Amino acid sequence: MVFGKLPLPRREKPLAWSQLSHQRVRLLVALSGISFANILIFMQLGFRSAMFSGTTNVPASLDGDVFLIDETSQFLGNETFDKSQLYRAAAVPGVATARPFYYSTASWVNPDNRKTTSITVIAMNPAQPVMAVPAINDQLALVEQSDRMLFDTKSLPSLGGIAPAFIAGQDTPIEVQGRKMWVNGIFALGSNIFKRGHIVISDVNYLRLFGATQANQLHAGVIKLEPGANLQTVMAELERTLPEEISALSHAELIELEQSYWAKEPAGIIFDFGTIMGFVVGVVIVYQVLYSDVNDHLSEYATLKAIGYSDGQLLLVVFQEATILAVLGFMPGILCSLGLYSLLSNLTGVAVLMRLGVGLQVFSMTLVMGVLSAAIAVRKLRSADPADVF
Template identity: 30%
Template structure:
């Protein structure tokens, strides 16, 4: 049995120093694409983090609230009226304040922060540590603070990650931080406090034209029956509820709200386009780097290739050879880039609170881009060999 010589492998590994430089070049381009994709995914993941915490069948928001960060609300009375629907089992409001919410740690300037109400009934928000800390915020003037809030707030923490005793003001009134939650930041919110619903009346009395508890940011609705409702039932109930006050609110499933929020950030904001352009630039940079690497490698082996071509080897042989070499080079560069990316993502998430998530699908996308980058470079570098007469290559 005749064994073929693995030319693609030997062309790469015969010069270890060159291979190391080639791996570093491809890895750099892959890390650049990982970084741009990571920030883009953080942009799309972070605004829907709070939506993923809603434990309900339907959600309602104002028709004017085209994204969650916009302070547009609907009357609380609509939720009360929704209880009259025979399919509705329970409702719960979520109050969110950003415009009036300024928090200040003693000795530091005030900063805007997001304040979210804790539902009166347990089990509506699946936020880490929330239910365990519910009893801590029963006294007036207390709050839970997101442990991932930006360091610029200057919150002080003890060795267990709990807030220390410190002088803190919210809307120019004293407030005590008595526990933590885990929610994360996004591009519109750098930190979060959670308080009892009544605190909105105490700290933001001018909210809702002087009726701070009578306007709702997000309404949570649960339907009667065991198990998950069918899509048909959800759509029918949503249509009936919207008809209660046409033009005032929209009712949809949490998944639909996630999709709407993601599409807005992806297509209606320049930030999403910027990160997409950044990924494209990383791809182009990688093509240039790989082209130089592969072109030099082919140029050095040109006499050998000329001999093979003179012996009658067809062009498809050289195309296959360079394809194999390009795929191997992409793997050599991708693996260390993946390791570096894990550390980079962890550092960014720890520092900023943004959800830098890396799953199999996202890693696979960058691997495909890296492979395509190397293949494109290889085909560009191969043009001279495919067009030339064997005699001219010596």
């Protein structure tokens, strides 16, 4: 045989593996239990991460160094401030440009079934792009005409088959906030659990939709610094120059504001709770398996103690069993979750992705789950008294 002589010395087969593999049915039950707990946790974390990544889509794709928002704003688009303050900001030393950004909600009538729903409106001056999305910036000239818009192809299907109709060359008007508007271009940004979809329009069309009073109120001012200007100095100067009701945030602070707001949403707490439940289910299952394993083999463990095995060596066997169960159970768990994620993505249109960080997080949770269960189960092992064997 080619492999007859292995260069490495052979190792003893771990007793933990012998114990586990001897009882196939119990092993299968344990593994499916752990996979089930993993799937529970993955689904919760998947919903959660889809929710958060979706909510920061728009703030993250804004193109600026400093952002002015109303002090009481809990998220982008929550509160507004007077447009005239933007001109004062533009005069602060170190500020290169200060541009307006509108972020609001309009009613939307699905052209396919005439049902009224809502859509998120992004508006800006076409001559002053504020987003780092090439597909939008390249087409800004197309929204300068009255009642024209760009439509997000990643919007939910419940808004109607807008993108296919546009690609097919149909030019049917859509009722937005009571006005007839036409799609002049498409882009891909992505919706999330709280937003059905986006359209991009010009500030002039925004005025047409919402009136002069609203158009005078900005949801954010997007500021770019002159080359070499110090971010902290300019932010301090902006805070000093502008009225107290306006805050100047860095890009990271703006994204964090958005995240922390949505994390406080009941939905976020529910997902956290679901994750903990999955974890507890896993601990209970692994504990049950390890406990009955130790219990069934108590006399065997006592025998091993009697022939000279120390408590520590036997505890190690149980912890090894827990680790083997965790690693083996995780594999089908993550595979099923991947399938369910793509199923969910297709059903909802919300991107539910398996992120490496989430995968590692759940894997380490599974290991902790196993070790925790083993720690409870070995209390039984200590009662394996070799004196009882005789």
